[in-house]
Amino acid sequence: MLLRARIVVPVSQPPIADGFVRVNGYRITAVGKWTEAENKSEAEDLGEVILMPGLVNAHCHLDYTDFVGAIPAPRSFTEWINAIVDLKADVDDAAHRESWLHGAAQCLRHGTTTLGNIETRPDLLPELWAATPLRMISFLELIVIRANSDAAQAVADLADWIASHKPPRGHAGLSPHAPYTTKPDLLKACAATGLPLAMHLAESVEEDEMFRQGAGALYERLAAAGREMADCGSGSPIEHAKRHGVLREGTLAIHGNYLDDDDIRLLAENQVSLVHCPRSHAYFGHAPFRAEALRAAGVNLCLGTDSLATMRDGDAKLSLFDELRAHREAFPDLELETLLQCVTINPARALGMAGQTGELTEAAFADLITLPFSGPVGNAIEGIINHNGPAQAVMLDGQWEVPSASSAAHA
Numbered sequence: 001m002l003l004r005a006r007i008v009v010p011v012s013q014p015p016i017a018d019g020f021v022r023v024n025g026y027r028i029t030a031v032g033k034w035t036e037a038e039n040k041s042e043a044e045d046l047g048e049v050i051l052m053p054g055l056v057n058a059h060c061h062l063d064y065t066d067f068v069g070a071i072p073a074p075r076s077f078t079e080w081i082n083a084i085v086d087l088k089a090d091v092d093d094a095a096h097r098e099s100w101l102h103g104a105a106q107c108l109r110h111g112t113t114t115l116g117n118i119e120t121r122p123d124l125l126p127e128l129w130a131a132t133p134l135r136m137i138s139f140l141e142l143i144v145i146r147a148n149s150d151a152a153q154a155v156a157d158l159a160d161w162i163a164s165h166k167p168p169r170g171h172a173g174l175s176p177h178a179p180y181t182t183k184p185d186l187l188k189a190c191a192a193t194g195l196p197l198a199m200h201l202a203e204s205v206e207e208d209e210m211f212r213q214g215a216g217a218l219y220e221r222l223a224a225a226g227r228e229m230a231d232c233g234s235g236s237p238i239e240h241a242k243r244h245g246v247l248r249e250g251t252l253a254i255h256g257n258y259l260d261d262d263d264i265r266l267l268a269e270n271q272v273s274l275v276h277c278p279r280s281h282a283y284f285g286h287a288p289f290r291a292e293a294l295r296a297a298g299v300n301l302c303l304g305t306d307s308l309a310t311m312r313d314g315d316a317k318l319s320l321f322d323e324l325r326a327h328r329e330a331f332p333d334l335e336l337e338t339l340l341q342c343v344t345i346n347p348a349r350a351l352g353m354a355g356q357t358g359e360l361t362e363a364a365f366a367d368l369i370t371l372p373f374s375g376p377v378g379n380a381i382e383g384i385i386n387h388n389g390p391a392q393a394v395m396l397d398g399q400w401e402v403p404s405a406s407s408a409a410h411a
C-alpha cells in the first residue's frame with residue numbers, strides 16, 4: 001500500500017511536503033518525498049491532510065470513562081479517593097465492560113493507537129482486548145495494604161497470568177498502584193519479576209506528607225484501614241520507591257506532581273520515564289508541574305490523559321490533543337517539536353515500544369492517523385497541536401480502523 005499526503009509528519013524527522021508512506025502488511029517499509037517514491041501505480045492520495053503516527057497515551061484508566069463528571073473537583077486528594085471508592089462499589093461486570101469499551105473507542109477516534117492502561121479486572125481483560133483494535137499496554141493493578149496479606153503470592157499470581165495471556169497487539173505489565181496502597185514486600189516482588197511497571201508516584205500533597213513526615217489525612221485514612229505504617233516518615237515517595245527496587249528502567253512513574261531536586265535526580269539516574277496528565281493536574285489544583293527541571297535532568301517525559309474521573313469538564317474526552325493544548329497553555333515557551341514528542345516517541349519508549357510506534361519510520365508498525373490541514377508545511381506541527389476533536393482517519397497494523405469519509409466512499 002502506498003499512501004500520499006500533502007504533508008507527512010514522521011516525528012523522527014522534519015515534516016515532509018508532498019510525502020509518502022509505504023506499508024507492507026502491518027509494517028511501514030518506506031517514508032519520504034513523493035517525487036522519490038518508487039512504483040506509484042497503486043497509490044492512494046489522501047489529499048489535504050497531515051499524515052502522522054498514531055498517538056501514544058501513556059496513562060489511562062479506561063474503566064472510569066463512564067464516571068465523567070461524576071466527581072466535582074474535590075477539596076483534597078483523600079476526599080477524591082473516598083469518592084472513587086464509593087463509585088467503584090456500584091460497578092458490575094457489564095458496567096465495567098461498557099465503560100472500558102467506551103473509553104477505548106474514544107481514544108481510537110481521537111487518534112490514539114497505543115494505550116498504557118491500568119487494569120483492575122484481568123478476568124474480563126481477554127474479551128476486552130479482543131474487542132478493540134488498540135495496541136494495549138495493560139498494567140495489572142495491585143493494591144495490597146494489610147500486613148498479613150501475602151504480597152509475594154499476589155504478584156506471582158499476576159505474573160503467571162501475564163505469562164499465559166497476551167493482547168492481540170501489545171503486552172502486559174504490573175501496576176503496584178501507589179506507595180500508599182502497597183507494602184514494601186509487594187514493591188520488591190514486582191521489581192523482581194522484570195516485567196514493565198507503572199506506578200502512581202508523588203501524586204498528591206497528602207502522599208508527600210505521609211511518606212516524608214509520617215502524618216496527614218492520607219496517613220490517618222490508611223492507618224485506619226489496617227496498613228502497616230512503619231515505612232512512612234523516612235523520605236519522599238520517590239525515595240520510598242527507590243528503596244524498594246521499583247525505580248528502574250522499564251518503570252513508568254505516573255504524575256510526579258510533588259518532586260524536589262533529589263527526586264528528579266533519582267528519576268533521571270534510574271532511567272524512569274514520567275507521565276504527566278495536564279487536565280488531571282488542573283482538576284486537583286496541584287502545585288506547578290516541574291516540566292523544565294525534569295527535561296533539564298534528562299527524564300523521558302510523556303503526556304497522558306489519566307481517566308475521565310479527573311476532568312473538570314463533564315463533556316471531556318480521552319483525547320491527547322486536549323492534553324497537548326492544556327500543557328502548552330501551562331508552558332507557552334515549550335518548543336512545539338518537544339511537545340509533540342511527549343505524545344509520540346517519548347511514550348513509545350516509556351512503554352517499551354521505541355522504534356515500533358509513535359514515529360513513521362521503516363519497520364515500525366503501520367499505526368497512522370490523518371488530520372485535515374491546509375496550511376503551509378512550516379506550520380504543520382502547530383496544526384497538530386491546535387487540532388481539536390477526532391482524527392480524520394486512523395490506521396492500525398495497515399488497516400483503516402477509522403476510515404475517513406472519503407476513503408469509506410471508495411470502499
Ligand SMILES: [Zn+2]
Nearest residue numbers: 061200254306
Ligand atoms: Zn492514574
